[in-house]
Amino acid sequence: MSPPPGKYITTGTRLEGKHCTYEFYSNATHKTGRFFSPFYPQNYKPNGTCRYNFHALPGERVKIVFKNVQLHDTASSCRDSPDVIKVYDGLDASANVIGHLCGIHNDEEVISTGTNLYVAFTCDDKNQKQGEPPKFEFLFTMVKSTSNVSSSDQDCNQHIKSTEHRNGSISSPKYPFAYPADITCRYVFTGVGRERIQLRFLHMDLHFPRGDPTEPVDCGGSDSVTVYVIINGTTERIDTWCGKELPHMLMSSQHKMIVEFKSYHSSMEVTGFMAHYSFVTNFGILEGQQDNRGMCVFNYQSSVKSHGEITSPNYNGLYPRNTECHYLFYGKENERVRIEFVDFDIEGYMPRCDERSDYVSFSNFANSEDRKMTRLCGGPHNRVVWSDGPFFRVIFKSNECFDSTGFQAYYQFIASEQEKKDQDVQPLEEETYSVQGRRNSGIGSSVASAVNRRLESRFQSQLLSLSRSSVLWRTWEP
Numbered sequence: 001m002s003p004p005p006g007k008y009i010t011t012g013t014r015l016e017g018k019h020c021t022y023e024f025y026s027n028a029t030h031k032t033g034r035f036f037s038p039f040y041p042q043n044y045k046p047n048g049t050c051r052y053n054f055h056a057l058p059g060e061r062v063k064i065v066f067k068n069v070q071l072h073d074t075a076s077s078c079r080d081s082p083d084v085i086k087v088y089d090g091l092d093a094s095a096n097v098i099g100h101l102c103g104i105h106n107d108e109e110v111i112s113t114g115t116n117l118y119v120a121f122t123c124d125d126k127n128q129k130q131g132e133p134p135k136f137e138f139l140f141t142m143v144k145s146t147s148n149v150s151s152s153d154q155d156c157n158q159h160i161k162s163t164e165h166r167n168g169s170i171s172s173p174k175y176p177f178a179y180p181a182d183i184t185c186r187y188v189f190t191g192v193g194r195e196r197i198q199l200r201f202l203h204m205d206l207h208f209p210r211g212d213p214t215e216p217v218d219c220g221g222s223d224s225v226t227v228y229v230i231i232n233g234t235t236e237r238i239d240t241w242c243g244k245e246l247p248h249m250l251m252s253s254q255h256k257m258i259v260e261f262k263s264y265h266s267s268m269e270v271t272g273f274m275a276h277y278s279f280v281t282n283f284g285i286l287e288g289q290q291d292n293r294g295m296c297v298f299n300y301q302s303s304v305k306s307h308g309e310i311t312s313p314n315y316n317g318l319y320p321r322n323t324e325c326h327y328l329f330y331g332k333e334n335e336r337v338r339i340e341f342v343d344f345d346i347e348g349y350m351p352r353c354d355e356r357s358d359y360v361s362f363s364n365f366a367n368s369e370d371r372k373m374t375r376l377c378g379g380p381h382n383r384v385v386w387s388d389g390p391f392f393r394v395i396f397k398s399n400e401c402f403d404s405t406g407f408q409a410y411y412q413f414i415a416s417e418q419e420k421k422d423q424d425v426q427p428l429e430e431e432t433y434s435v436q437g438r439r440n441s442g443i444g445s446s447v448a449s450a451v452n453r454r455l456e457s458r459f460q461s462q463l464l465s466l467s468r469s470s471v472l473w474r475t476w477e478p
């Protein structure tokens with residue numbers, strides 16, 4: 001069926017001689033438009049690359065809303081998927097990746113940090129033979145960098161933008177004194193580019209008349225704080241907290257987050273809530289070198305550091321939903337990579353840890369799945385995983401619902417000779433220890449730190465024996 005005339009027209013200027021390269025320049029009259037994949041709503045043309053370049057005026061940003069994306073998604077990881085849309089925060093593919101789409105998306109929003117945005121769509125022809133027709137459609141808008149909408153002085157609502165405050169705090173009205181009854185305050189956070197909002201509650205003391213406020217069972221009808229994130233264009237509630245229960249540290253799934261404070265009562269005895277926020281681009285992953293050719297990709301090189309720690313995003317809070325992170329290890333020629341999980345709590349069910357779960361997976365390859373490696377989810381686990389050779393990839397992937405606190409692991413590059421020597425001593429993975437519950441629990445953390453000390457001493461001896469062989473680089477193409 002062919003589309004009605006004029007319905008699926010791509011606005012913007014197609015570059016002469018190019019099948020699918022478009023330029024769009026903002027001007028006084030042209031601030032918005034829509035794009036369709038070639039031949040939309042039919043299949044896109046096999047083996048194609050489409051490029052879309054957006055140029056806003058000074059004082060503007062480019063906002064893209066992917067209304068409808070249906071790409072073939074044969075791989076479990078977006079990075080390994082043959083058909084992808086990548087959004088770059090600048091003129092071309094050398095800019096930071098701020099959007100990476102595969103599979104199905106609706107109303108996914110991306111906004112540039114500066115005046116340029118580049119969208120590239122690539123596919124291979126293999127998937128053309130399969131099932132559903134893949135297609136995509138998106139809207140773009142040139143938006144003003146500074147909006148006229150500001151927080152009103154008359155109410156307690158606040159709009160916090162990263163362009164004005166990179167970090168700070170929010171609190172209930174009159175904090176640390178009693179807040180008024182019957183109010184609703186909304187704190188709306190908006191970042192740009194790759195930014196995520198990280199929210200850490202430091203104080204929570206809300207009126208809770210129905211039981212122990214430190215362990216409230218049901219927040220219904222009580223004064224409360226609710227946090228929402230945006231997933232696929234839909235506002236999703238992370239959770240609601242009340243009484244004196246301090247929420248975990250939280251992170252948004254893209255560049256927006258909403259905190260809602262509701263009060264029904266007033267009591268001179270309560271002090272309200274206070275939380276610190278910051279807009280971060282590193283997903284709260286503190287070690288490793290972030291690779292800007294991906295959304296959440298971190299590199300670990302043996303030549304730089306022989307051992308260290310990796311964590312899930314936003315550790316030791318709840319990991320963000322709908323997020324995929326890759327940890328890439330580059331060892332020297334005779335080395336293997338050893339990953340030891342000392343804390344592990346990932347929402348999902350072993351042994352399958354399928355697409356309905358969050359999971360951690362492993363690959364000896366840079367750009368494809370490794371079917372012999374087992375996925376991990378659930379918890380707690382205290383597992384040791386080894387690479388076959390000098391390159392290794394750890395993948396963390398979370399779905400769109402339910403949350404956990406994620407993982408903490410030690411990595412170590414170990415030379416083959418050393419590995420053999422190590423097997424003569426008591427292998428660490430055979431020790432029986434368990435990190436039960438949350439990492440703040442006394443037992444877990446003391447065991448973890450004992451393991452940590454043991455590892456440290458072992459690291460020291462291995463540091464001495466590391467050979468100075470050449471670094472083996474296996475780069476990957478974005």
Ligand SMILES: [Ca+2]
Binds near residue numbers: 347358398399403
């Ligand atoms: Ca989940």
